[in-house]
Amino acid sequence: MLLRNARLPDGTVRDLLLCERHGLVREVGLPGELPPGPGGNDGPNETVGMDLSGFLLLPAPAEPHAHLDKALSWELVGAPPGDLPAAITAWRAYAERVTEEEIARRARRALDELVMNGVTAVRTHVDVLPGEDPLRGLRALLRLRDDDAVRARIAVQVAVLHGDAPDALLREALWLGADVLGGCPxxxxxxxxxxxxxxxxxxxxxxxxxxxxxxxxxxxxxxLRLLAARLAARPDDRPPRVTASHCVSLGVLPAAEAARLAKEVAAADVGVVALPLTNLGLQGRDHPVSTPRGLTAVRALLDAGVTVAAGGDNVRDPFNPVGRLDGLETAALLVAAAHLTPDEALHAVTNAARAVLGLPAAGPWQGAVADLLAVRAGSLGEALSSACADRVTFRAGRVVSRTRVHRELL
Structure with missing residues (x-):
């Protein structure tokens, strides 16, 4: 596929040749200078062209922290907005009767929304549920992960989430095929x-x-301190990748103490996922005056060299009644609440998120994975501000979704 006249994040306009066979950006050049590709202009390997004039071409967002088993359940649960303990109580009451099929239906809708917003990789946590079949949610997510149509559009990682499950149950979850082991210490x-x-x-x-x-x-x-210490004590015996999500309390520590802990986290090679939307909504409700932001110390972590990604977390469920399943929304919140630059915020929801997921870098650059998002905008600032729904999602060099928007003043 030959993409023409795409504006890149640095403001330049370029043509890109994508290679579907290898899923990479094969070449990047000035408008009009790239050949059509090895297939020529006819025959079975004909190169498809797409004019992206008026679009900004970005690395596709990755979602490093979702809860697809809970997504889109706000009206079903009927829970009023509240703090974290209230949300947990409401979900646990509903989870007593939730079924595998219902979880699969809502999760599929959420996955479709992610793709249409430009997301090409996601890690979803799934609860160990109450009742006689505690792994029914895990089975629902594993079915979706392994569905051929889903796999063609988005890479799904499934993390089993528990509070205090025994070894035997967690081993069963991993034998079933869970990709990641989660928990809430x-x-x-x-x-x-x-x-x-x-x-x-x-x-x-x-x-x-x-x-x-x-x-x-x-x-x-x-x-977070405990995790870093435990990893430091076993440098030659550790899982392939370790991530700490939320880390809200780091944001209320004195600056010097937060900086010291951030250096420990960097030394232990722990990635951190900030989750601004849900944490800004849940945290600080008992502080009606000078309400804390409820966000981890993003700048201290970045200054220490920690890989800091960001995700949407809960979407339209008891933990968060709003949310768009859109990486651009998360990036905009990082600019407003964490005081990141637009470029830093974009990196957190794209290639930093991919790094946390163990995926190679993507983007509109030669040799990068051709997971791309084209959004109608003239600059990164405009893209984060308007989050225009007029988008094209590319996964491994193929178009997997297209949304067209028509607007008029009457």
Whole structure:
């Protein structure tokens, strides 16, 4: 496929030749200077052309932290907005009766929305559920992950999420095919044992770890520090990748203390996922005056050299009644709430997110993976501000979704 007249993030206008066979950007050149490709202009390998005049071509967003088992359940659960404990209580009550088929239906709708917004890779956490069949949600997500139509559009990683599950149940989840081992140490009866269990079982199965860490405003919360210390103690015996998501309490520590902890996290090679939309909504409700932002210390982590990604987290469920399943929304929130530049915010939702997921870099550059998002905008600032729905999503050099918008003044 030959993309013509695409505006790149640096403001330049270029043509790009995509190679579907290898899923890469084969060449980038000035408008009109690239040949049509090895297939010529006729025959079975004919190169398809697309004029992207008026579009900004970006690396496709990746979603490093979703909860597709809960997505789009706000009206079903009937939960009023509240803090994290209230949201957990409401979801647990509903989860007693939720079925595998219902989870699969809502998750498929959410995956479709992600793709149409430009997302080509997602990691979704899925709860160990109450009842006689605690892994029914996991089976629903694994079915979707392995569906050929889904795989063609978006890469799905499934992380099993639990508060205090026994080894036997987590081993069963990993045998079924869970890609990542998750957990919530700050909600476990023994946080130290919870972290040790995650590292031990993930090492046993050779899968990454992604923990919900310090999802609170208590400066004494110690998940992130504990995780970094445990990894430092076992440098030659660790899972392939370790991620800490949320890390909200880091944002309320004194600056010097936050900087020290950020350096420990960097030394332990732990990636951090910031989740602005849900954390800004859930945290700080008991602080009606001078309400804390409820966001991790993004700048301190970046300054320490930590890989910082960002995701949408919960979308239209008891934990968050709003959300668009759109990486551009997350990036805009990082600019407003974390004081990042637009370029830094874009990186957090694109290639930093891909790094956390263990995926190679994508973007409109020669040799990069051809996972791309074309959005109608003249600049990155405009794209983050308007988040225009007029978009084209490319996965591995193929168009997998197209949304056209018609607007008129009468």
């Amino acid at each position: 700050h909600l476990a009866p023994d946080p130290v044992a919870a972290v040790d269990q995650a590292l031990r079982l993930a090492g046993e199965f050779g899968v990454p770890v992604d923990l919900h860490a310090d999802e609170n405003l208590d400066p004494r919360s110690g998940d």
